[in-house]
Amino acid sequence: MTPGARVQAAIEILDDILGGTPAEKALTGWARRSRFAGSKDRAAIRDHVFDALRHLRSYAAIGGARTGRGLMLGALRSQGQDPGDLFTGDRHAPDPVTADEVGRLFETEAEQFDVPEWLWPVFERSLGENATEAAAALQSRAPVHLRVNLARTSLQEAVDALTREGISTAPHPACETALEVVEGARKISQSQSYRDGLVELQDTASQAVVAALNLRPGMRVLDYCAGGGGKALAMAATGGVEVFAHDANPGRMRDLPDRAQRAGARITILSTDDLVKHDPFDVVLTDAPCSGSGSWRRAPAGKWALTPEQLTQLPKTQLSILDAAAPLVCDGGVLAYATCSMLDVENRGVIDTFLSSHPDWQCTFSRLWQVVHGTDGFYSAHLTRR
């Protein structure tokens, strides 16, 4: 496909998404209808689409319309490219730009930095003077990070094995198990290193949340909101710890047995009814459902889908999870809270409310990982009984 035809494909897919189709479904639907597109075309189109979704407000302003066409015009203009070079109408390229397809200046900082207007004050309260920097970081594409499974290999052996398979990586400073993929990211899922469980795809901040738990041999640990089990697997790789996984929606853990087998990890899956048969635990990690604001680079649609009502409800859900998990922690044990959010109301706000209604608990650790430091945005706090 020509570059112009790829832009036209992105326009059609973006229109589909703006009409309410989830991004992945819109991309797969287009690929199914367009068998002529090769893998490089599909990858380039996907990049266009996700870039436009990360920049929905700013590209719509510069492009003159919140449509697939407006967004792609905005994308080219913001990259300093003349849209006329690709909007030629030739060979499946978009029709030429018309005189009324003009952009405009940004009206607000929220628009410039691609944050919903209602959310900007929340963003500013949470991140203070770093708000614009943090929002700008969310406009860029997320790097691919790997967790080296230290139960199977060493960091250097993993780097060497990946290099032999054409995947070059560099250690990430935020966690000693983490590698950032420099080249060859698309080869990972088919690589022997991945299939042998030497590495797992996981953002560095998620790894750092687990590393901060300082797990020691002999501990019994529960991943209370295990989902796909990324953190349970990271815990199991620590060695010598007994790992249990639970989720209110057990279907979310369906891939965990296969992932654990690949990693050589033993993880016991517990239903909600079984929890009391196995408690107390030395560490209970509650990686709670959240706005996902720290991972909006990867899932940009979430940024535009979040509503004020949801952001009011989420802290209530997060608190109820802490309330339910607290009795499962042994005396002297740690109740760890985590979100992939940078918003104070879901982080410190939740911990403060929990502590005010549980005076026998104290916070012994808290940290915010920020996108500007090269990871997903993540928050974690450790609570212990006094």
Ligand SMILES: C[S@@+](CC[C@H](N)C(=O)[O-])C[C@H]1O[C@@H](n2cnc3c(N)ncnc32)[C@H](O)[C@@H]1O
């Ligand atoms: C942020 S995701 C977990 C991600 C996962 N820990 C990982 O690292 O891949 C939050 C999970 O919490 C689960 N959840 C929601 N409400 C819950 C509750 N009341 N108790 C336990 N889990 C809950 C959801 O089903 C979802 O899988």
